[in-house]
Amino acid sequence: MKRILLLSTLILLTISLNAQKISIEDAVMLQRSELGPERMKQVQWVEDADLWSHIEDYSLKILSPQNKVLRSISLDELNALIEGELKSFPDITWLSKDVCYFSNGNQYYKLNVTNQTATKWVLKPSGKNIEFHETSGNFAFTKENNVVVSTSDRVIEITDLEEGVIAGQAIARSEFGIVKGLFWSPDGNSLAFYQKDERNVSEYPLVDYSSTPASVDLIRYPMAGGPGEFASAGVYNLKTEKTIYLSIPFKGPQDGFYITNIGWSPDNQFIYAAIIMRDQKSMQLIRFNAIDGTQDNVLFSETSTKYVEPEQPVIFAPGKSKEFLWFSERDGFNNLYKYSISGKLLGKTTVEFPINEIIGFEQKGKFAVVSAHGTNPTEQHTYKVDLSSMKVTQITKTAGSHSSKLSSSSNYLIDTWSSLSVPRKVEILTLTGETGATIQNAENPLEGRIIGETTVFSIKGEDQTDLWCRMITPPGLDESKKYPVLVYVYNGPHVQLVRNSWLAGAPLWMHSMAAEGYIIFTVDGRGSSNRGRDFEQAIYRQCGTMEMQDQESGVNYLRTLPYVDADRLAVHGWSYGGFMTTSLMLRKPGLFKVGVAGGPVIDWKYYEVMYTERYMDTPQDNMEGYEASNLKNHVANLEGDLLMIHGTVDNVVVMQHNMTFQQKCVEEGVQVDFHPYPGHPHNVRGKDRVHLMTKVLNYIKEHL
Secondary structure, X not given: OOEEEEEOOOOOOOOOOOOEOOOHHHHHHOOOOOOOOOOOEEEEEOOOOOOEEEEEOOEEEEEOOOOOEEEEEEHHHHHHHHOOOOOOXXXXXXXXXXXXXXXXXXXEEEEEOOOOEEEEEEEOOOOEXXXXXXXXXXXXXXXXXXXXXXXXXXXXXXXXXXXXXXEOOOOHHHOOOOOOOEEEOXXXXXXXXXXXXXXXXXEEEEEEOOOOOOEEEEEEOOEXXXXXXXXXXXXXXXXXXXXXXXXXXXXXXXXXXXXXXXXXXXXXXXXXXXXXXXXXXXXXXXXXXXOXXXXXXXXXXXXXXXXXXXXXXXXXXXOOOOEEEEEEOOOOOOEEEEEXXXXXXXXEOXXXXXXXXXXXXXXXXXXXXXXEOOOOOOOEEEEEEEOOOOOEEEOOXXXXXXEEEEOOOOOEEEXXXXXXXXXXXXXXXXXXXXXXXXXXXXXXXXXXXXXXXXXXXXXXXXXXXXXXXXXXXXXXXOOOOOEXXXXXXXXXXXXXXXXXXXXXXXXXXXXXXXXXXXXXXXXXXXXXXXXXHHHHHOOOOOOOHHHHHHHHHHHHHHHOOOOEEEEEEEEEEEOHHHHHHHHHHHHOOOOOOEEEEEOOOOOHHHOEHHHHHHHXXXXXXXXXXXXXXXXXXXXXXXXXXXXEEEEOOOOOOOOHHHHHHHHHHHXXXXXXXXXXXXXXXXXXXXXXXXXXXXXXXXXXXHHX
């Protein structure tokens, strides 16, 4: 039985003579511009003041929480101050209530908005992965595989590494929340950095066909069960001019652990890091001495029969140098745990929904403001956490998806949100959730376009789990007619598709397709994010199996609808969604008539170590699971039409997946369609995406 909890009357447009359908080209190229809700530019709080700023009409405007403009600096005035020719107002960062900084080319300037002066500050170096320390004015960056530090009076190459050893970049293929490789200490006098030795990792060829003859780019790609990178972490001290490395206590194979979630102590003396064993079933949070790299203390451990996955470093609240906060799913949902610096647990939040991030703190560390999904997983709200009692109180009340910014005084929030019926709204809120001022109420960007109705609701899965769904129906749905359905699928870790936000998170091509008489349907099954540990870990050692059950539950629901043509169902997805599309076509033959799989994983033993071994263990330890999910083993089951798409230089899901699948199809005498996108990596971007989506949707129309 369907349980509708959210219903969008998604601005059901009256179809008039002037109404237009959304073309595929417009859907792809204009979704983030004229067909997307208007966005305010550079909305942010001014540092150390209850003031906020944004860019409007080529001017920097500074306003009160009551939305009154107090100061304004135009682009012409800024150009006069720096004797420049900027074409648009640059990105600014506030340093104090009077001063912000910006760059013009490589030159950084400080702009005093009170006396309207601009002074040259520091020069931005040329390099990659640049990290700027605002207080000291120091830069860190990478040059090829090494780390360089630039100060006001010197440039120091702090590593000198052999080929195959890389420092200062994200390691572990950006798993475990790793997004960068350089970490300044609070005072800017020391720099921590990740380092990886990839010399034991196999080289993998990516072929560039644009040259004559074709050329090869060799990347290091660690496949499941094989050799991985050897991780380490270094610290450079600007005063001693020495680099030391953290003394990792674990012995054994050199690729037997991961270093993640580096964080500094407020006094600059210690580095905290999570050390995860390769099987990802155990983790230790360790404090290291930042001067000599020795292990200072093992603060605590986490273990799991499936996997642990820390993704955020220790966080110190202002004025709380003797205690820190740590995110963990150990009790079922991502909660905040408060520890002393000796490793004693002092308290924790106890909500039964995931807390995603800390937005900011009260100035003296009395409370934190956090973002969380709440009891309705399709929504995102802002909450206050009392750091004494660890009690959690909801601030935002309006149904929808909220993203907030906390003022430095912690008196106000800038809250940006949308819902199924609200394209975008920006408000100033108090910490009790009261609206002080509405600073933007974006108009419907699809006015005059023909779109259908979007609903968000939950159904029951086979095990009675709530599964959240999004359905887009054709404009003017006639329930006496039968409509074909396109199921769009991902259903993999770290992704949630169904949200109570504008268009419910759906890309505009879905509305273009719906306007041609198709129902577009999506269900977030077990394995997808923001539903807690057990929901996400249900896929452990059997990727594809539970997810197929939940996708089939979605299909069974569709079959109960009188206006669904159950004989004309198609499925499409990319990456993990490509894996799921192919799985459904081969392991549930006949469930769908047509499938289009983009960048699909075919055989998990070809996928990267860090991700695959978390969810599947190694091929040696989980032979049965790998065999069941190896889609080459199911080729002979294909019923219907299947199109496989892959970028020729995909460095995430390498082309070997699709090539070995095509080879198996030839051996089995099974006909499938295949289209490579030359020169494209894991997805197809830019104007070529119009070609991609046209091919995908035309294939479905032709065969459905």
